[in-house]
Amino acid sequence: MESNALVLSDPNVLAEYARESQFKTFFEKRFAAPPDLAALLFRDGALINAYKGTQFTVGGLWENIKGVIGGSHHYAIMLADLKPFQVKFPIRAISKDKVEIAGVATLELQLDPDNPGNILGLMRGISRQNPDEDSGEPSNVGRKALSVYDVQQRLEPQFEDRIFEHVIGRHNADEIRGNRGMQDQIQADMMTEAERIAGDIGLMVRNGSITFAMNDAERQEFEKARIEREQAAMDHQLELLKREVERQTESTEVKIQSNTDVAKLQRASEDELKHMVLESEVSFVDAREAAARRQEAEALEHQIVILGKERAAKFAMALEDEDHGFDVAKAKERTRAFTRDTELLETKHNIELNKLRTAAGIETKEAVSLSDIKIDDAQVSSKQNQTERWNEIANKNLEKLTDDELRKKDAESNRKIAEGRAEADARVAQMAAAAGMSAEQIGAITSSFSPEAAQAAIAQAQARAASGEKMTAIIRELTAESREHEHRMLETGMKGASGVAAGAGGKGKPAESGDAAGSATKVECTQCGKVLGAKDKFCTACGHRMRT
Amino acid sequence: MKKRLRSPKPCCRETIAADRDAMWCGSCGQPTVRCMGFSECGGLVGADGQCSVCVEPHLIIVPGATMHAPVGGSVALPFELMNGASSDRPIFITGLWSREKGDWREERLSWEELGQGERSPASVIAREIDKPGLHEIEIMFAVATRYKQREERFAFSSRILLTVQGEGSQAGPTIQISSENEMNGNVIQIHDNTSGDGSGSGKVIEAIDLNVSRLDLEEQRLGLRGMESGLRVRRSALFEFSGFPAEDHVPDGQPIMTPDGLLAFGRERARETGGGSDVRLLAVNADGSLDRELSLTISRRHFDVFIENDCLCLRVRGRNKLLVNGETLKMEERIVLDDGDRIMPLIDHPSMLVITVAFRREHNRVSTVHFYREPASEGTGQ
Numbered sequence: 001m002e003s004n005a006l007v008l009s010d011p012n013v014l015a016e017y018a019r020e021s022q023f024k025t026f027f028e029k030r031f032a033a034p035p036d037l038a039a040l041l042f043r044d045g046a047l048i049n050a051y052k053g054t055q056f057t058v059g060g061l062w063e064n065i066k067g068v069i070g071g072s073h074h075y076a077i078m079l080a081d082l083k084p085f086q087v088k089f090p091i092r093a094i095s096k097d098k099v100e101i102a103g104v105a106t107l108e109l110q111l112d113p114d115n116p117g118n119i120l121g122l123m124r125g126i127s128r129q130n131p132d133e134d135s136g137e138p139s140n141v142g143r144k145a146l147s148v149y150d151v152q153q154r155l156e157p158q159f160e161d162r163i164f165e166h167v168i169g170r171h172n173a174d175e176i177r178g179n180r181g182m183q184d185q186i187q188a189d190m191m192t193e194a195e196r197i198a199g200d201i202g203l204m205v206r207n208g209s210i211t212f213a214m215n216d217a218e219r220q221e222f223e224k225a226r227i228e229r230e231q232a233a234m235d236h237q238l239e240l241l242k243r244e245v246e247r248q249t250e251s252t253e254v255k256i257q258s259n260t261d262v263a264k265l266q267r268a269s270e271d272e273l274k275h276m277v278l279e280s281e282v283s284f285v286d287a288r289e290a291a292a293r294r295q296e297a298e299a300l301e302h303q304i305v306i307l308g309k310e311r312a313a314k315f316a317m318a319l320e321d322e323d324h325g326f327d328v329a330k331a332k333e334r335t336r337a338f339t340r341d342t343e344l345l346e347t348k349h350n351i352e353l354n355k356l357r358t359a360a361g362i363e364t365k366e367a368v369s370l371s372d373i374k375i376d377d378a379q380v381s382s383k384q385n386q387t388e389r390w391n392e393i394a395n396k397n398l399e400k401l402t403d404d405e406l407r408k409k410d411a412e413s414n415r416k417i418a419e420g421r422a423e424a425d426a427r428v429a430q431m432a433a434a435a436g437m438s439a440e441q442i443g444a445i446t447s448s449f450s451p452e453a454a455q456a457a458i459a460q461a462q463a464r465a466a467s468g469e470k471m472t473a474i475i476r477e478l479t480a481e482s483r484e485h486e487h488r489m490l491e492t493g494m495k496g497a498s499g500v501a502a503g504a505g506g507k508g509k510p511a512e513s514g515d516a517a518g519s520a521t522k523v524e525c526t527q528c529g530k531v532l533g534a535k536d537k538f539c540t541a542c543g544h545r546m547r548t
Numbered sequence: 549m550k551k552r553l554r555s556p557k558p559c560c561r562e563t564i565a566a567d568r569d570a571m572w573c574g575s576c577g578q579p580t581v582r583c584m585g586f587s588e589c590g591g592l593v594g595a596d597g598q599c600s601v602c603v604e605p606h607l608i609i610v611p612g613a614t615m616h617a618p619v620g621g622s623v624a625l626p627f628e629l630m631n632g633a634s635s636d637r638p639i640f641i642t643g644l645w646s647r648e649k650g651d652w653r654e655e656r657l658s659w660e661e662l663g664q665g666e667r668s669p670a671s672v673i674a675r676e677i678d679k680p681g682l683h684e685i686e687i688m689f690a691v692a693t694r695y696k697q698r699e700e701r702f703a704f705s706s707r708i709l710l711t712v713q714g715e716g717s718q719a720g721p722t723i724q725i726s727s728e729n730e731m732n733g734n735v736i737q738i739h740d741n742t743s744g745d746g747s748g749s750g751k752v753i754e755a756i757d758l759n760v761s762r763l764d765l766e767e768q769r770l771g772l773r774g775m776e777s778g779l780r781v782r783r784s785a786l787f788e789f790s791g792f793p794a795e796d797h798v799p800d801g802q803p804i805m806t807p808d809g810l811l812a813f814g815r816e817r818a819r820e821t822g823g824g825s826d827v828r829l830l831a832v833n834a835d836g837s838l839d840r841e842l843s844l845t846i847s848r849r850h851f852d853v854f855i856e857n858d859c860l861c862l863r864v865r866g867r868n869k870l871l872v873n874g875e876t877l878k879m880e881e882r883i884v885l886d887d888g889d890r891i892m893p894l895i896d897h898p899s900m901l902v903i904t905v906a907f908r909r910e911h912n913r914v915s916t917v918h919f920y921r922e923p924a925s926e927g928t929g930q
Contacts (some may be wrong), residue, residue, distance in 0.1 A: 536574035540563055543550045543572035543579070 006033045006056075006079055009145065014111065015080040015119055016145035031056045036083050038116035042076040050116040052082070080119050084110040084206055087152045091210065093164045095217075099173035103212035105159065105186070107194055109151065110204045121201030122146055122154075151203070155194055163189045173217035186210055551577040553784035553803055555594030564592060571805050579802065581783050584809045584854075585695035589635035593809075595784035597700055597773075597858065598762065602637050602693045606630040607706045608667065609756040623674045625708065627758075629689060630667035638663045642701070643690040643770075646672035648683060652766075684709050688763060690772055697880075701772040701857055706758040773858040775884060779907070780858040781914040787811065789827065791921030796828035810854035813893075813903075814866065815846045824849055829893055831900055832925045842900060850893050853885070860885040860905070860917060869895050 006018055018031075033039035035053035042048065056077065091103040111119055123146055167186050168176065176182065190208040199205070214222070268276070522531050525539040525546065532539060537546055550572075559575035568590075572579055583591040583599035591601030608628045631639045640660050645652040655672050662668060674685045688705040767773040774780045787804065789797045796818065804811055806819070806826055815830065817823030829850060831842035847866020854861055863882040864870055871892040872883055885891075887907040892898035901921070908916035 532574065538572050538574050538577040540567055540570035540572050540574045543577060545577065 004031050006031050012147045013145040018077040029058050038080040040078040044074050080111055080116050082111055082113045089156050091164050093168040095173040097172045099215050099217050101168050101215050105210045108207040112202050112204050118202030158193050173215045553579050553595050556592035582809050584698050595782045597783050601635045602633050604632040605691050606632045607758045607760050624671050626671040628667040628669050631662035633664055636664045640692040642692050645688045647686050703763045703767045704760040705763050706760045775859050778912055781855050781860045785914050786916045788918045791924035793927035798826045810852045812849050813851050814849040816848040846893055
């Protein structure tokens with residue numbers, strides 16, 4: 001089925017109701033709203049919805065039957081232009097320096113495509129009444145559509161005094177053109193005001209701009225500049241003219257002079273011409289002779305001057321030679337006298353000097369010998385003192401060492417004497433005690449000194465108690481044990497010696513270490529006394545090398 | 549003749565383990581020079597100043613890393629840096645650089661601290677793989693270890709060799725890390741996976757712990773270690789004292805062997821006698837007697853001298869300030885000492901006590917640091 005396009009009746013119309021007569025049909029009709037128009041559907045006066053790029057169908061048999069049975073509804077469609085549009089406002093204001101400023105402000109607006117229903121707020125005074133069907137005359141009640149001019153009239157009063165007068169009144173007339181700061185302020189204020197007034201009734205503000213007409217101050221400046229340019233151009237032309245006139249004057253003078261000479265020659269006769277030539281030749285010859293004479297006179301004058309100067313110079317030189325000889329003779333005479341005086345004085349001086357030298361030599365020798373003696377004395381005494389001090393220190397040290405050694409030796413000898421004395425006393429006591437004892441008693445006492453002796457005593461006792469054979473066997477057994485004991489002692493001694501040797505050689509412990517070897521794992525640093533492991537090569541306290 | 553400090557050996561560590569106060573190794577005779585954080589780590593340092601207990605960084609190529617790049621493109625090499633120290637002390641990664649050839653290129657690093665056993669990710673980009681063949685990428689990173697107000701900085705690097713095979717493919721080769729420790733670096737093979745030989749998926753199967761080595765020259769170039777004049781005062785430098793009474797200073801001809809790795813200068817008695825000083829400072833009169841009033845203006849612990857980052861440093865510890873070459877230093881301020889510097893602890897009477905620093909050099913290394921005291925003191929019996 002063919003669709004009928006729903007369009008606005010005028011390009012300046014922003015919104016209008018579609019004519020109801022279009023929808024009154026028996027057969028079904030289809031209407032299409034293009035996407036750049038919003039179609040607001042009303043049913044029984046209430047807004048149903050707003051559509052973009054949709055189709056409506058009206059009429060048809062079924063709808064008519066439904067209308068007959070159930071009653072009909074009133075439908076209306078309002079079309080709204082969603083494309084951006086421009087509104088222009090005249091600007092009239094007075095600048096700070098009281099100059100009238102004029103211009104045009106342009107505001108770019110658009111109906112809100114997301115909320116086209118809000119446009120109803122702008123539709124005050126718009127009548128839905130359609131033109132008379134019969135006559136086709138428009139209805140007399142109210143306006144029929146919302147136009148751009150309606151929006152303009154609604155916004156314009158808010159801009160004049162509140163924005164244009166307020167902002168422009170702060171600037172002088174000559175500061176307005178090209179003043180971006182001021183333009184930005186006006187633009188922002190315009191957009192803010194428009195948004196405040198019409199933002200919630202379906203208008204979006206997209207942009208604002210202003211264009212100023214030429215004001216009086218600018219016009220005067222412009223006129224002034226134009227006149228100055230004209231004056232400059234006229235001055236330039238005048239200069240050109242002056243230079244032209246000067247050139248013409250110069251060429252005229254040359255022309256006149258040459259014309260005069262030519263006229264004079266033309267007027268002269270042949271005799272006059274000959275006379276003129278002769279005169280010029282005579283004057284030329286006279287001039288040449290006069291020049292030759294002047295040159296001769298100048299040469300003569302030059303020679304006279306040179307001769308005069310030569311003679312004066314010769315005379316002066318002769319005079320100077322005479323004076324010089326006289327002066328030389330006088331000077332020689334004075335020199336001789338001076339030489340004589342000098343020799344006399346020198347002789348006297350030498351005599352005095354010899355006298356003084358002789359006297360000073362004697363004093364110096366005496367002083368030197370005296371000084372040497374003193375230095376020697378001082379050195380000797382210093383060395384003596386030093387030697388004495390050293391001797392004293394050495395003696396003290398020696399004494400100290402000697403005392404120490406003597407003390408040590410005394411202590412050692414005293415200790416040895418004491419030990420010997422104690423041992424002797426013990427012996428004497430033993431002997432004294434044994435004096436009254438029997439052989440058995442002495443043996444028993446002796447056995448307490450040595451385990452072997454004790455064993456022997458026991459064996460003797462046993463031997464005495466046993467028979468002869470048993471006694472022999474026991475003695476053999478004891479002899480064997482005694483040998484075994486000797487072997488053990490020898491082995492222990494050898495192990496100890498090998499352990500010491502291993503420690504001294506820096507090797508590890510011997511494979512079998514006994515108690516005797518364990519006691520040799522510590523050594524003492526000879527420098528600082530720190531106790532160290534036997535295998536340490538260096539002292540860990542002072543770094544002293546313990547062994548190589 | 550005592551041995552000079554080289555680097556601590558296992559026997560030195562055994563000596564310290566057996567006797568924590570040992571000053572010399574009982575086996576090799578080296579001085580046991582302690583780390584600044586010895587109280588925490590118990591480690592020893594060598595002449596290079598590195599404590600092997602505190603500073604042991606690892607550079608690990610992460611498993612699963614896939615790197616695709618066409619010849620002429622760039623390769624991002626992801627890896628992780630790990631603190632492998634055996635003590636519970638953090639290290640700080642203060643810089644990361646890489647280069648294929650020429651100058652070092654600083655890489656982005658958004659973290660710094662690594663605790664014991666921690667690892668954090670990083671990556672470098674090799675930009676000059678424009679031809680097939682063997683390419684080398686060198687990764688350098690700066691490591692710092694800190695203890696209280698002291699810090700030692702080191703630079704380590706690892707070299708990775710990239711072998712790029714195949715150039716004609718439009719899809720470009722796959723770079724695969726396939727072996728390690730080959731030649732003198734770590735080798736990453738790059739195979740052309742578009743040739744259909746199935747030589748690998750281009751992913752690293754196992755984490756590869758790369759070798760890292762110290763860069764002492766780069767440390768000096770980057771200003772991490774060494775003095776501005778190019779001299780290096782290593783931990784093996786010996787200290788000598790002139791003009792001080794013998795009982796008032798640590799023994800001559802030894803490196804700094806104190807437990808905290810510094811020499812404390814001050815009025816207090818020596819450590820051996822229960823005090824806290826290593827070098828005792830007292831003001832004396834012209835006749836050698838003690839100037840008690842002036843000595844009281846010397847703090848008990850006036851300043852510390854220590855070796856940090858191959859520089860001889862001085863840090864003021866007392867409130868009484870001091871002058872170094874005429875410049876006043878307040879408490880906690882520090883300065884690097886150079887040859888000929890003059891330390892004047894008595895700020896109001898500077899000429900009453902002047903300590904002059906003198907270096908004895910072996911090439912660019914300072915072998916001996918000599919402190920001369922003026923006027924000299926033979927001891928006051930105090």
